[in-house]
Amino acid sequence: MGELEKIYQTLYSYYGDLRWWPADTPFEVMVGAVLTQNTTWNNVEKTLKQFDGNISPERILDLSIEEVQEIIRPTGFYRQKSQYLKAVTEWFLSYDCDIDLIKKRPLLDIRFELLQVRGIGNETADSILLYAFEFPTFVVDAYTMRLFRRFPINAGKTYMEVKNYCEEELPQDTELYNHFHALIVHNGKEHCKKKMDCTGCPLEVFCKKILS
DNA sequence: GTCCCGGGCC
């Protein structure tokens, strides 16, 4: 077993199944992925409640930019995010909001298309691909980068380097990537914070104890 | 590199 798999097994046996992504529909995952950019999930939840259980492509397109801004204000960056939500909804509509149609297309094609949408960068694209469409694509985020900087492995410096490293080291498995990312984020909030708190961290034995 | 922004915690 490789180092990465050992790390996964350790986190999984410690925290268990975290059941990401908390959303009712794939479209809600897309909306949440945009809203959580540079924002804690706690704030996103406030906003999702503001939608009163009606988060549909039609609703997003019907609302004016100002109305969307008012609803999503608690997530911050609401001026840009209101535009991003419209843009990603338009993209979804280009597939008639047909999840099965999207799932049948090659992963890299959909990824490329998402990256052309205003407001969708690497992390948001991979989050949508993995958690909304269940493509086996590894999601990297600030927690992942921080954790790997402190690890006795060299996963790379850039987003794509780290992503490719993980996908080469691990089986191409949607469930595995789903759980792994959730576990990394959870452990990042609990222990592997900017200011490290290694006491009680399940990964302590693996980790280089150096300040990043 | 700088700008966009709010909420939580102290």
Next chain:
DNA sequence: GGCCCAGGAC
């Protein structure tokens, strides 16, 4: 009130 936290566009 000050500081920390969280991606993408340009």
